[in-house]
Amino acid sequence: MVVQVKSNSNQYSKTMDGNQQKVEANVLLLGAENVGKSALTVRFLTRRFIGEYGDIESIYSHIDKIDGREISFNIWDSLYPQSCETTESISEKQLQWADGVILVYSICDRSSFEVVRQQVQLIRQMGKLSASVPIIIVANKRDLQHQRVVSSEEGRLFALSADCSFFEISAAETYHGVLLVFHELLELIKETRAIKKGVAGIKGIVRSVSAVFGKKRE
Ligand SMILES: Nc1nc2c(ncn2[C@@H]2O[C@H](COP(=O)(O)OP(=O)(O)OP(=O)(O)O)[C@@H](O)[C@H]2O)c(=O)[nH]1
Numbered sequence: 001m002v003v004q005v006k007s008n009s010n011q012y013s014k015t016m017d018g019n020q021q022k023v024e025a026n027v028l029l030l031g032a033e034n035v036g037k038s039a040l041t042v043r044f045l046t047r048r049f050i051g052e053y054g055d056i057e058s059i060y061s062h063i064d065k066i067d068g069r070e071i072s073f074n075i076w077d078s079l080y081p082q083s084c085e086t087t088e089s090i091s092e093k094q095l096q097w098a099d100g101v102i103l104v105y106s107i108c109d110r111s112s113f114e115v116v117r118q119q120v121q122l123i124r125q126m127g128k129l130s131a132s133v134p135i136i137i138v139a140n141k142r143d144l145q146h147q148r149v150v151s152s153e154e155g156r157l158f159a160l161s162a163d164c165s166f167f168e169i170s171a172a173e174t175y176h177g178v179l180l181v182f183h184e185l186l187e188l189i190k191e192t193r194a195i196k197k198g199v200a201g202i203k204g205i206v207r208s209v210s211a212v213f214g215k216k217r218e
Helices: 037-046 092-097 110-126 152-161 176-197 202-212
Strands: 012-014 021-031 058-066 069-077 100-106 135-140 165-168
Touching: 021 037, 021 092, 021 110, 021 176, 037 058, 037 069, 037 100, 037 135, 037 176, 058 176, 069 176, 092 110, 100 110, 100 176, 110 135, 110 152, 135 152, 135 176, 152 165, 165 176
Parallel strands: 021 069, 021 100, 100 135, 135 165
Antiparallel strands: 012 021, 058 069
């Protein structure tokens, strides 16, 4: 059940003094069930890990301050549909809404890694006609090393080949890794907007060059 959907994804609005601009970013969390999408969201919103989250699909709003600037994150914590193929697991509506996507898998669950592979392909196919949305792949449950079935290298290489950023984290253990994921996605969203406007900054150019020459991005 979606409890709140903001349809105006738009991006910049003037603050009171008219000088600084407030940045708004719509973040879509995808991935198989039980990989920690809600854990990641709740960690980011509250800094806490509460263990059990229930099966609720929600959009949360959260204001963060980064480098003195207010950032308004809208986070769509999706539910992976049990009764359909992966090819039907992302809707047009979700992609149109999203400024950036976080795809989560569990390092202990190979099938969840396969879901991420398929969802990357699907997003790229669905976005063919529009500019592509930035994607971060998150390998979660890093604390469960003894149950690991997907190596860091495998995740990283796949992300590199799919032109996505990659993080391996534990939503259970630390807030910091989760924070880095959202901040990196915000940077990518800002770059994508700048490119759309034709004003990619030096950082964006460096990233593009790095991507062409195959430098790792984290
Ligand atoms: N050990 C460990 N457990 C985690 C971690 N992140 C989430 N979990 C656990 O994994 C289970 C699933 O977490 P959720 O956040 O509900 O996963 P989800 O992807 O939102 O699941 P759905 O609601 O089914 O889509 C819960 O029991 C969490 O406590 C982690 O980093 N480490």
